[in-house]
Amino acid sequence: MARLQINNKSYLVNEEADTPLLWVLRENLQLTGTKFGCGGGHCGACTVHINGEAVRSCQVRVDDVDGAMITTIEGLSSNGDHPVQQAWMEHQVPQCGYCQSGQIMQAASLLRSNPNPSDKDMERSMRGNLCRCMTYTRINAAVRTASDKIKDLS
Amino acid sequence: MNNKNISRRKFLIRAGTGVGGLAIFQSAIAKPVVNLLDENSPLIIPENFEPCVWFTMQSSGRTNVHIYNTEFGQHIGTSLAQLVAEELELNWSDVSIDYPSMDQPTKQAMGGVMTGGSMGVLRAFEPLRRCAAIAREFLVEAGADSLGADISDCRAEEGFVIDAAYDQRMSYAQILSERQIDHVIQPEELLEAQLKNPSDFKIIGKSVAALDVPEKVNGSARYGIDAYAPNMIYGKMSLAPTRLGSTIQKIDDSQAEDISGYITTLKLSASGFFGMGVTDVALVLAKSYPAALRAEQVIDVQWDAPVANLLDEVDLWDEAQRLARTREGAGDWLKVGDAEQAMGESDFTLEAEYSTSMIEHAALEPRSALVQPIDGTYHIYSGHQGGAMLIQFVANVLNVPEDKVVYHPHQIGGSFGDKIYADQIVVAAQASQEVGVPVKVIMTREDQFNLGHPKSISLHKMKAGISQQQYAAPGQRILAVEHDVIAAPDAFGNRPGAACDSIDDNQSQATSNVPAPVVAGSDHWYDLQSTRVSFVPHQMQQQVIPTGAVRSVGNYYTVFAVESFIDELAEAMQVDPLTLRLSLLQGRGRNAGVPVPDAVVSSLPDTASYVSAGGNVRLANVLKIASGVANYRSPLVGKRIGQGLSIAAAEGRHNPSFSACVADVSLTSGGNINVEKLTVCADVGMVVNPDGARAQIEGSLLWGLSSAMHEAATLEKGRLKETNFDNYKWQRNADLPELDIHLVGNGVVPSGIGENTMSLVAPAICNAVAALTGKRLRSLPLKNALPLV
Numbered sequence: 001m002a003r004l005q006i007n008n009k010s011y012l013v014n015e016e017a018d019t020p021l022l023w024v025l026r027e028n029l030q031l032t033g034t035k036f037g038c039g040g041g042h043c044g045a046c047t048v049h050i051n052g053e054a055v056r057s058c059q060v061r062v063d064d065v066d067g068a069m070i071t072t073i074e075g076l077s078s079n080g081d082h083p084v085q086q087a088w089m090e091h092q093v094p095q096c097g098y099c100q101s102g103q104i105m106q107a108a109s110l111l112r113s114n115p116n117p118s119d120k121d122m123e124r125s126m127r128g129n130l131c132r133c134m135t136y137t138r139i140n141a142a143v144r145t146a147s148d149k150i151k152d153l154s
Numbered sequence: 155m156n157n158k159n160i161s162r163r164k165f166l167i168r169a170g171t172g173v174g175g176l177a178i179f180q181s182a183i184a185k186p187v188v189n190l191l192d193e194n195s196p197l198i199i200p201e202n203f204e205p206c207v208w209f210t211m212q213s214s215g216r217t218n219v220h221i222y223n224t225e226f227g228q229h230i231g232t233s234l235a236q237l238v239a240e241e242l243e244l245n246w247s248d249v250s251i252d253y254p255s256m257d258q259p260t261k262q263a264m265g266g267v268m269t270g271g272s273m274g275v276l277r278a279f280e281p282l283r284r285c286a287a288i289a290r291e292f293l294v295e296a297g298a299d300s301l302g303a304d305i306s307d308c309r310a311e312e313g314f315v316i317d318a319a320y321d322q323r324m325s326y327a328q329i330l331s332e333r334q335i336d337h338v339i340q341p342e343e344l345l346e347a348q349l350k351n352p353s354d355f356k357i358i359g360k361s362v363a364a365l366d367v368p369e370k371v372n373g374s375a376r377y378g379i380d381a382y383a384p385n386m387i388y389g390k391m392s393l394a395p396t397r398l399g400s401t402i403q404k405i406d407d408s409q410a411e412d413i414s415g416y417i418t419t420l421k422l423s424a425s426g427f428f429g430m431g432v433t434d435v436a437l438v439l440a441k442s443y444p445a446a447l448r449a450e451q452v453i454d455v456q457w458d459a460p461v462a463n464l465l466d467e468v469d470l471w472d473e474a475q476r477l478a479r480t481r482e483g484a485g486d487w488l489k490v491g492d493a494e495q496a497m498g499e500s501d502f503t504l505e506a507e508y509s510t511s512m513i514e515h516a517a518l519e520p521r522s523a524l525v526q527p528i529d530g531t532y533h534i535y536s537g538h539q540g541g542a543m544l545i546q547f548v549a550n551v552l553n554v555p556e557d558k559v560v561y562h563p564h565q566i567g568g569s570f571g572d573k574i575y576a577d578q579i580v581v582a583a584q585a586s587q588e589v590g591v592p593v594k595v596i597m598t599r600e601d602q603f604n605l606g607h608p609k610s611i612s613l614h615k616m617k618a619g620i621s622q623q624q625y626a627a628p629g630q631r632i633l634a635v636e637h638d639v640i641a642a643p644d645a646f647g648n649r650p651g652a653a654c655d656s657i658d659d660n661q662s663q664a665t666s667n668v669p670a671p672v673v674a675g676s677d678h679w680y681d682l683q684s685t686r687v688s689f690v691p692h693q694m695q696q697q698v699i700p701t702g703a704v705r706s707v708g709n710y711y712t713v714f715a716v717e718s719f720i721d722e723l724a725e726a727m728q729v730d731p732l733t734l735r736l737s738l739l740q741g742r743g744r745n746a747g748v749p750v751p752d753a754v755v756s757s758l759p760d761t762a763s764y765v766s767a768g769g770n771v772r773l774a775n776v777l778k779i780a781s782g783v784a785n786y787r788s789p790l791v792g793k794r795i796g797q798g799l800s801i802a803a804a805e806g807r808h809n810p811s812f813s814a815c816v817a818d819v820s821l822t823s824g825g826n827i828n829v830e831k832l833t834v835c836a837d838v839g840m841v842v843n844p845d846g847a848r849a850q851i852e853g854s855l856l857w858g859l860s861s862a863m864h865e866a867a868t869l870e871k872g873r874l875k876e877t878n879f880d881n882y883k884w885q886r887n888a889d890l891p892e893l894d895i896h897l898v899g900n901g902v903v904p905s906g907i908g909e910n911t912m913s914l915v916a917p918a919i920c921n922a923v924a925a926l927t928g929k930r931l932r933s934l935p936l937k938n939a940l941p942l943v
């Protein structure tokens with residue numbers, strides 16, 4: 001039995017200790033914005049924040065996040081208007097969209113810890129998030145725009 | 155606006171019925187169903203309609219466009235809504251889209267609706283705009299009536315009917331809240347539709363934001379894998395040791411019985427589609443997906459694997475070489491003149507061989523399916539590229555009438571051809587039939603690789619006969635080209651090839667039946683004196699792996715072979731590759747394209763027939779633009795960079811998008827290829843949404859780069875060796891080339907944008923590498939040849 005803090009709500013989940021957090025989010029709690037792509041930590045589609053840090057939820061046992069603060073795409077902002085999401089809209093980043101929750105969560109955590117990333121910082125942070133529609137050039141442009149927005153806010 | 159025209163239509167405008175709204179095209183799903191096969195039933199669509207798009211207008215002023223195509227990243231719903239909004243004179247913010255379910259009445263009304271081949275906008279272009287234009291005339295007449303105006307003074311503009319004489323206006327919302335317009339458009343009316351002049355377009359040609367983007371940014375978009383039904387149980391497949399042909403001898407699930415939530419394991423069979431190879435599947439059922447995953451680890455399935463299928467990659471290539479020698483089963487796809495005779499008369503010949511590996515779709519969303527039985531009807535919640543074909547296929551597998559299967563479309567998390575295949579849907583459907591409750595089957599990434607339908611390997615034998623005459627135009631010196639394409643046949647798409655007497659003959663005769671998608675692109679647009687392209691079926695490959703359609707289908711490898719070979723010919727003839735190409739793009743014979751249509755047409759135009767208007771002269775023009783913009787082989791480019799060209803007109807002659815590419819390539823100090831820049835010009839006929847088109851081309855180019863550099867699926871003991879993204883490598887967000895994309899709309903109608911530029915990349919890189927280093931790379935992916943030393 002794990003007590004999960006997700007998007008500022010508490011859930012009591014009765015699953016085996018080694019169940020990947022990803023499946024608990026998606027199937028038990030119907031938070032389906034977090035996606036399954038590979039199950040092996042290779043693609044980043046399942047990225048969520050755990051205590052503010054981007055983590056691959058397919059690689060996390062539900063037992064290990066008992067009591068941690070978890071944020072999914074559904075909880076990143078109240079109206080889908082996080083600066084990263086705004087930038088994603090402005091650049092019309094998504095094609096199929098399947099990787100984009102993970103991309104957005106990854107970018108949001110990068111900009112939280114480093115509001116003004118260099119190109120190298122960006123590459124280091126984003127290269128683990130695969131996009132089969134290959135929207136990479138727009139992702140990178142949108143991260144830049146989001147960084148500008150966040151700098152303007154502060 | 156012609157008054158007489160309108161009254162001839164005998165339409166009916168009922169005032170004050172209290173029912174707001176205009177049902178111009180009554181959806182077959184709305185009741186009562188209109189039977190389109192019944193002559194006496196009012197027709198919604200012309201007889202020769204292929205994909206059909208309907209829309210309904212509400213008294214609130216909103217227009218809902220019903221999208222029967224599938225969304226998998228191309229934002230087709232937005233493009234189709236733009237066509238409707240333009241001719242209907244809508245305010246863009248009043249437009250929304252939805253995706254109706256596919257049931258048997260809908261299928262009957264619409265025929266096969268299939269999303270693929272970059273045909274969506276092209277097929278819809280005439281019928282949609284015409285329907286919308288007629289609806290607009292109705293609104294103008296109704297508005298004029300309400301305003302007490304003379305109809306000849308009235309026009310529609312951005313959701314209003316405007317009476318210019320008295321300077322008064324009325325919104326569509328007002329008009330439709332006062333009356334219902336009850337008219338079903340007759341097919342003959344479509345001919346009379348008063349279409350706008352393209353120079354007056356306000357929404358077509360504009361980069362409106364895609365309507366499906368917001369839900370993909372806030373996480374609320376529903377994909378097939380997100381489908382949910384109360385009481386559903388979960389299925390995890392246990393797959394065979396070989397991709398095809400294995401059978402289950404025995405299932406021992408005693409170990410699984412202790413797993414909490416485990417239900418049972420079923421023995422089922424899976425197949426991608428009609429006519430494709432079949433395999434047994436053990437489906438582990440449990441109350442939760444993690445429980446199904448756990449149980450699948452411990453069940454013991456005894457398989458009988460056919461020895462004949464235990465083949466390795468090397469066996470496929472040995473067989474390909476044998477077929478190249480024997481030409482067993484060869485069929486001609488294109489013949490111009492007598493290539494064999496011309497070859498004999500040439501001064502010298504040049505031969506080359508090109509090869510490409512299998513490529514996986516690797517869409518980020520693995521295939522999944524939820525099937526829910528309700529009162530004997532099977533409801534499919536999934537993402538599939540062709541709902542109409544799907545319900546037919548599933549009904550056949552379940553042995554139930556077709557009206558007992560309904561498909562509810564979901565967003566698709568990437569397809570590239572993958573979601574044409576229904577293995578997991580038929581597995582879920584059979585299971586739900588057996589256990590009587592909703593079953594959701596989710597394929598893991600490993601299942602997806604194992605149960606995939608990759609692009610076939612390909613081997614190309616090319617031979618050209620060349621004349622020594624130094625004074626002839628370069629193109630004239632190539633007397634004959636022969637091209638044998640050796641690849642697996644596919645399950646659908648056989649079409650007769652074409653034969654022409656000579657280079658100037660534009661009336662072709664049919665030749666043998668050849669799987670058109672597999673050889674797509676080999677019937678290129680070069681004006682060759684004589685040519686022969688043949689297809690040699692690699693049956694062995696198809697028997698072990700059910701290969702399928704992957705983005706750009708055959709173009710990926712045929713364009714690689716043809717465009718590399720053109721450069722090799724240029725080198726042998728000592729002419730510049732640009733000069734040689736331009737001299738072969740002169741609009742001769744079948745390469746002139748269809749004549750440009752008159753303004754007045756006597757029957758509902760078959761849009762597709764106009765798409766190649768202009769022919770290969772348009773290819774010459776995009777090549778000139780791309781090479782000009784890229785400063786092709788100018789001294790300013792610098793010796794560090796090699797530049798290579800390519801052209802393509804994918805997906806096929808039935809819907810060419812004429813495009814050209816210049817690749818700027820350098821070598822790293824370690825001898826690796828560094829693609830610095832891709833300059834591309836694409837003539838897509840008419841640009842409906844420039845930013846959307848650009849996005850498709852950006853993705854297509856990086857797909858082309860990824861395939862060319864990295865991607866290879868390999869056969870090992872009868873199945874793919876690769877199992878996940880750690881051993882199947884593709885382009886990630888690093889080391890990206892600069893993409894310099896130029897869009898041109900030089901045609902009469904819009905052609906496809908999702909696939910056309912993908913196939914340009916590999917040959918442009920290889921031609922650039924040859925220019926830089928003198929080394930010719932003839933096999934993809936290029937990683938196998940690196941480092942170059």
Ligand code: FES
Pocket residue numbers: 035036037038039040041042043044045046047056057058059
């Ligand atoms: S699903 Fe978790 S990294 Fe791919």
Ligand code: FES
Pocket residue numbers: 093094095096097098099100130131132133134135227518567568
């Ligand atoms: S948008 Fe399709 S995988 Fe990224």
